[in-house]
Amino acid sequence: MTTTLSALQSWVDQTASITLPDSIHWCTGTDSEYQEMVRNMLADGTLTRLNEEHFPDCYLHRSDPNDVARVEHLTFVCTESKEDAGPNNNWVTPAEGHAKVDALFAGCMRGRTMYVIPYCMGPIDSPYSRCGVEITDSPYVVINMKLMTRMGKKALERIEKYGDFVRGLHSTGDLSLERRLIMHFPEELSIKSIGSGYGGNALLGKKCHALRIASYQARQEGWLAEHMLIVGLESPEGEVHYIACAFPSACGKTNLAMLIPPDSMPGWRVWTLGDDIAWLHPDKDGKLRAINPESGYFGVVPGTNEMTNKNAYDMIRHDTIFTNVALTADNQPWWEGKKDGVPATDWKGRKYDATNGKAAHPNSRFTVAATNNPSYSSLADAPEGVPIAAIVFGGRRKELAPLVYEAKNWEHGVLVGAGVASETTAANVGEVGIVRRDPMAMKPFCGYNFADYWAHWLSFGKSLSYLPRVFHVNWFRQDAKGEFLWPGFGDNLRVLNWIIDRCEHRVEARETPIGYLPYPQDLNTKNLDISAAALETLTTIDREQWREELKSVGEYLNTYGERLPKALREQQQKIAAELS
Numbered sequence: 001m002t003t004t005l006s007a008l009q010s011w012v013d014q015t016a017s018i019t020l021p022d023s024i025h026w027c028t029g030t031d032s033e034y035q036e037m038v039r040n041m042l043a044d045g046t047l048t049r050l051n052e053e054h055f056p057d058c059y060l061h062r063s064d065p066n067d068v069a070r071v072e073h074l075t076f077v078c079t080e081s082k083e084d085a086g087p088n089n090n091w092v093t094p095a096e097g098h099a100k101v102d103a104l105f106a107g108c109m110r111g112r113t114m115y116v117i118p119y120c121m122g123p124i125d126s127p128y129s130r131c132g133v134e135i136t137d138s139p140y141v142v143i144n145m146k147l148m149t150r151m152g153k154k155a156l157e158r159i160e161k162y163g164d165f166v167r168g169l170h171s172t173g174d175l176s177l178e179r180r181l182i183m184h185f186p187e188e189l190s191i192k193s194i195g196s197g198y199g200g201n202a203l204l205g206k207k208c209h210a211l212r213i214a215s216y217q218a219r220q221e222g223w224l225a226e227h228m229l230i231v232g233l234e235s236p237e238g239e240v241h242y243i244a245c246a247f248p249s250a251c252g253k254t255n256l257a258m259l260i261p262p263d264s265m266p267g268w269r270v271w272t273l274g275d276d277i278a279w280l281h282p283d284k285d286g287k288l289r290a291i292n293p294e295s296g297y298f299g300v301v302p303g304t305n306e307m308t309n310k311n312a313y314d315m316i317r318h319d320t321i322f323t324n325v326a327l328t329a330d331n332q333p334w335w336e337g338k339k340d341g342v343p344a345t346d347w348k349g350r351k352y353d354a355t356n357g358k359a360a361h362p363n364s365r366f367t368v369a370a371t372n373n374p375s376y377s378s379l380a381d382a383p384e385g386v387p388i389a390a391i392v393f394g395g396r397r398k399e400l401a402p403l404v405y406e407a408k409n410w411e412h413g414v415l416v417g418a419g420v421a422s423e424t425t426a427a428n429v430g431e432v433g434i435v436r437r438d439p440m441a442m443k444p445f446c447g448y449n450f451a452d453y454w455a456h457w458l459s460f461g462k463s464l465s466y467l468p469r470v471f472h473v474n475w476f477r478q479d480a481k482g483e484f485l486w487p488g489f490g491d492n493l494r495v496l497n498w499i500i501d502r503c504e505h506r507v508e509a510r511e512t513p514i515g516y517l518p519y520p521q522d523l524n525t526k527n528l529d530i531s532a533a534a535l536e537t538l539t540t541i542d543r544e545q546w547r548e549e550l551k552s553v554g555e556y557l558n559t560y561g562e563r564l565p566k567a568l569r570e571q572q573q574k575i576a577a578e579l580s
């Protein structure tokens with residue numbers, strides 16, 4: 001397969017003349033292509049087959065131990081002007097970015113096959129979808145892209161029809177950190193990534209395209225590309241509300257998107273549209289509609305078990321790629337929090353020894369097609385997407401942030417999003433557990449200046465006729481002993497129920513300077529083992545701590561200088577004043 005689109009053909013030819021692969025393979029996206037690539041990877045040891053009785057068609061991939069997570073310090077947004085990338089991004093000029101990274105690509109595919117992957121982010125027939133082509137020398141990337149995106153022949157046809165596509169060039173290079181760079185050129189709609197085979201660095205359709213490049217495009221075109229799950233919540237009466245939730249990496253999106261309702265909420269059903277990325281478009285009626293640009297999940301494995309997330313647990317028992325998990329003696333995947341089995345071999349392939357640390361890497365991942373999910377919504381394939389009733393921000397915070405609160409209006413909601421802070425996790429290389437600002441859960445993913453991004457968010461306050469309500473949640477509040485105060489997982493539906501009731505004007509709330517909080521009696525706590533004191537802590541605010549928080553948010557906003565939208569500053573000052 002080659003292409004009738006000369007711009008694509010000449011880019012592929014030119015890339016090959018620089019990277020010097022032994023051969024070129026145009027991916028068709030068929031199941032037989034996937035099977036053949038898997039066979040080759042089993043033969044050369046890139047994959048290991050897992051226990052066929054318990055995990056049919058599942059494979060383990062062990063990455064280089066130096067290449068297990070995103071690398072924000074090596075990720076750049078290259079725009080002509082530094083201010084356009086903003087203080088939230090690492091920046092060099094496009095000329096410098098190309099020069100730096102091109103030097104590493106010279107001859108890097110010698111002895112390897114170059115794969116050309118046409119892909120479509122979003123349903124093939126959706127006006128909201130956007131296409132790209134990833135060139136890579138990694139078969140692991142190809143099989144992951146097959147599960148995660150609509151890739152191959154149909155995508156190529158769409159690209160040839162419209163003529164435009166995001167160009168993504170990737171090579172695993174030599175995997176050394178010194179020669180690893182993830183470069184974005186939003187003004188040219190292109191990406192160059194070298195030196196890593198890990199998900200967010202290498203599956204270019206995901207964070208690089210669908211968030212960094214797409215957020216930049218979305219601003220120009222009047223929509224939003226967000227780090228959000230999309231879920232449909234069906235009440236016993238059959239009413240369905242769709243909500244989109246932005247939580248930072250490894251803070252609960254996949255789990256919330258496929259939660260199983262608690263026994264004490266009979267008749268409720270949960271439908272998964274997406275677990276990581278949402279593209280939000282105003283429609284002709286002035287509503288906000290969401291599509292999930294992906295068609296698979298690249299999810300955190302540790303913590304997944306039958307109690308926390310039975311849907312995910314069942315979903316990853318067949319046709320799944322595991323990366324960096326441990327193995328039991330009978331070749332089943334094993335991870336911390338699995339509840340059954342014991343590890344025999346750790347994620348590095350050594351005999352398991354507790355003194356070497358965890359058996360599975362804390363950022364070990366599963367890759368699986370969305371259709372494996374028992375709660376999959378077929379509307380994930382609907383070209384028109386789903387209408388969004390509420391936007392929910394959240395973070396991982398031991399202290400301060402209550403279980404849930406509602407913003408008073410859209411502008412306040414944008415401030416709530418801009419002020420999101422969360423403890424860092426193993427999804428990025430670096431220290432874990434440090435609270436940092438992660439506005440809209442987009443700190444690592446916004447392809448332009450956050451000040452301009454917030455202005456863009458604020459603009460929807462005027463352009464939409466039906467504004468989603470905005471909320472903030474925190475499932476991770478702890479007591480003095482370090483125990484979670486809230487049971488989380490399926491029980492989070494109790495909080496989402498309150499959120500829907502607020503959207504439908506069915507429940508009153510307690511007004512505070514930071515927003516509306518639930519009266520404890522309005523949260524469904526039936527059969528829940530939670531003390532009145534814990535519930536009180538979860539549904540009240542400490543004014544002194546919040547005064548400090550608003551001061552800190554103000555200081556953070558100051559780092560965006562003159563570009564910061566006035567309305568955001570005014571919101572922060574108003575709340576700070578009300579708290580004092």
Ligand code: GTP
Binds near residue numbers: 253254300427476489
């Ligand atoms: P990315 O894929 O990195 O964007 O992560 P994510 O936001 O999808 O997070 P995910 O749902 O994979 O959860 C990350 C970790 O948090 C897992 O170890 C989960 O078991 C744990 N977790 C998820 N939801 C909850 C919750 O409600 N309470 C508690 N205590 N832990 C949770």
Ligand code: SPV
Binds near residue numbers: 070298
């Ligand atoms: C995240 O880190 O937010 C992820 C995993 O969803 S990755 O694809 O690596 O970005």
Ligand code: MN
Binds near residue numbers: 227248249276
């Ligand atoms: Mn994510």
